[in-house]
Amino acid sequence: MVNPGYKNFKGEDWVDPTPPPAHLPLVDEVGSTGAPLKSASFFIGTLCKEYNEDFMLCKNENRNPEHCLLEGRKVTRCAIDALQKIQSKCQDEFRAHWKCLDGKNQDLGRCRNPEKGLNECLFTAFGWKKDLPGAPTNKPQIHERTPLTS
Amino acid sequence: MPVPFESLIPFAIISGMFLVTGTGIRYAQTKRNEGKVARYSLDDWDRKMLQRDKQLTGTERGQIDDPVAPAEFKVNSAWK
Numbered sequence: 001m002v003n004p005g006y007k008n009f010k011g012e013d014w015v016d017p018t019p020p021p022a023h024l025p026l027v028d029e030v031g032s033t034g035a036p037l038k039s040a041s042f043f044i045g046t047l048c049k050e051y052n053e054d055f056m057l058c059k060n061e062n063r064n065p066e067h068c069l070l071e072g073r074k075v076t077r078c079a080i081d082a083l084q085k086i087q088s089k090c091q092d093e094f095r096a097h098w099k100c101l102d103g104k105n106q107d108l109g110r111c112r113n114p115e116k117g118l119n120e121c122l123f124t125a126f127g128w129k130k131d132l133p134g135a136p137t138n139k140p141q142i143h144e145r146t147p148l149t150s
Numbered sequence: 151m152p153v154p155f156e157s158l159i160p161f162a163i164i165s166g167m168f169l170v171t172g173t174g175i176r177y178a179q180t181k182r183n184e185g186k187v188a189r190y191s192l193d194d195w196d197r198k199m200l201q202r203d204k205q206l207t208g209t210e211r212g213q214i215d216d217p218v219a220p221a222e223f224k225v226n227s228a229w230k
Contacts, residue, residue: 015225015226015227016225017225018225019224019225020224028218028219029218029219029223029224030217030218030219031206031214031215031216031217031218031219031220031223032214032215032216032217033199033202033203033206033207033212033213033214033215034196034199034200034202034203034213035213036213036214036215080217080218081217083215083217084217087215087217094215095215098213098215099213102186102211102213103186103187104187105187105189105190105191106189106196
């Protein structure tokens with residue numbers, strides 16, 4: 001990526017070290033990469049449903065980043081809280097699940113066995129259940145299906 | 151007269167070449183992806199997530215699961 005006026009200067013080296021403006025409250029960023037976030041996604045979704053919906057509705061009004069800073073801070077804090085809760089009780093199952101996901105193109109359907117362990121651990125620890133919103137109620141959900149044979 | 155062994159040499163050469171190509175491709179991909187299988191069918195979300203992972207860990211396939219990001223993460227997004 002060549003920035004205009006900097007012919008041989010890679011874009012990755014151009015880092016802006018100025019901190020954010022002082023009137024904004026300081027909030028930590030979520031430090032998980034893609035696979036742990038995908039593994040915890042449904043639990044973050046049930047925990048942080050109101051904050052996420054607030055943020056999406058706010059963004060719907062106005063795409064300007066400055067408009068939704070407050071809701072964004074709440075979303076970040078809630079996600080950090082959810083990840084801390086998961087890791088306090090079920091860290092081994094969580095790690096096993098996201099390591100499996102990392103090797104399988106982050107495909108949830110190919111890592112059902114570690115996911116079963118994680119869901120059971122979280123259910124016994126906090127009572128959380130992985131629920132697909134909008135799934136039909138007359139059949140078992142996709143992660144709870146059992147094979148017809150054997 | 152039994153099958154002459156000379157006629158099977160080309161088959162052995164062809165299979166050997168398939169093995170060489172397969173092994174070479176697998177070696178190149180695992181080297182590029184830190185020992186993991188290459189990602190495929192990436193959409194915009196996945197590409198932006200890979201870029202975020204590079205900011206967090208230094209490589210696109212590195213994974214960490216700390217809830218809170220290190221302080222450098224706030225300022226290390228490169229201007230594009």
